Amino acid sequence: MTVVLGLLAAMFYGVGDFAGALASRRHSAVTVLLHSYPVGAVLMIAMLPLVPGHLTSRALVFGVAGGLAGLVGVVIMYSLMVIAPMNVISPVTAVLAAMVPVVFGVVVGERPHATAWFGILLGAGAVILVSRTTEDHPHGKIALRTLALAFVAGLGFGFYFVFLARAGHASGLWPLVISRIASGVLIVPIALQRRAVSAIRGRMLAITVLAGACDALANMFFLLATRHGLLSLASVLTSLYPAVTVMLAVALLHEHTSKVQRAGLALAATSIVLITV
Numbered sequence: 001m002t003v004v005l006g007l008l009a010a011m012f013y014g015v016g017d018f019a020g021a022l023a024s025r026r027h028s029a030v031t032v033l034l035h036s037y038p039v040g041a042v043l044m045i046a047m048l049p050l051v052p053g054h055l056t057s058r059a060l061v062f063g064v065a066g067g068l069a070g071l072v073g074v075v076i077m078y079s080l081m082v083i084a085p086m087n088v089i090s091p092v093t094a095v096l097a098a099m100v101p102v103v104f105g106v107v108v109g110e111r112p113h114a115t116a117w118f119g120i121l122l123g124a125g126a127v128i129l130v131s132r133t134t135e136d137h138p139h140g141k142i143a144l145r146t147l148a149l150a151f152v153a154g155l156g157f158g159f160y161f162v163f164l165a166r167a168g169h170a171s172g173l174w175p176l177v178i179s180r181i182a183s184g185v186l187i188v189p190i191a192l193q194r195r196a197v198s199a200i201r202g203r204m205l206a207i208t209v210l211a212g213a214c215d216a217l218a219n220m221f222f223l224l225a226t227r228h229g230l231l232s233l234a235s236v237l238t239s240l241y242p243a244v245t246v247m248l249a250v251a252l253l254h255e256h257t258s259k260v261q262r263a264g265l266a267l268a269a270t271s272i273v274l275i276t277v
Helices: 002-023 029-046 057-083 086-107 114-130 144-165 174-193 202-228 231-238 241-253 259-276
Strands: none
Touching (some): 002 057, 002 202, 002 241, 029 174, 029 202, 057 144, 086 144, 086 241, 144 174, 144 231, 174 202
């Protein structure tokens, strides 16, 4: 069940990230999030009866912490996907998003096999290959600062996964509701400071709603996956989402991938498989 739920989370994250990044090319990332976060909050509130639970102080604390960590990750990632190819930014963030929960899981007592540790090392190598671009790349060489920010975004997602998993199994979907409300509240002053409060209409609004709904559903499937198995297993399965984002970017936006980057993607997939063994 953990594998199925983790892969469902990966699928919805991949579609949601693609939609959010696409909308961010017409509107600022902050404006997109200002519209998409309420969508996720409403959807999770509507689904509360499906996964019964209680709102505890623990769920409240970790939900707010998760909302803050996730906000940091998604604002940075959406912004970077405007200036750099999705098929570079998404895999870099995903590897970090997988590694943080694995390390945390070990600290709290989870014991992945030796192959998992080898997978982590391969994942680090995958980041180097996937993020490697040259001057003749259609998007030009990716700046070191861009890659550093992608790392920060990945850390934000990694801690978001950790906080959700620590909210308590008896809390139902309340951690997701709290995290979405917290993110929705926190994005408002950022939007005001950046003067990013504007309406999104038409096709871009539909894409933004899709991003918010997919992100919320992905969070739900990830949370359920952590309740059926190890955090380290659920997180790395969920971190397969770049495969979906990259395929959509190549198919719909005709983004270019080099042989080295494709090798990096294959290495990243291998590392995730090894981590889950």
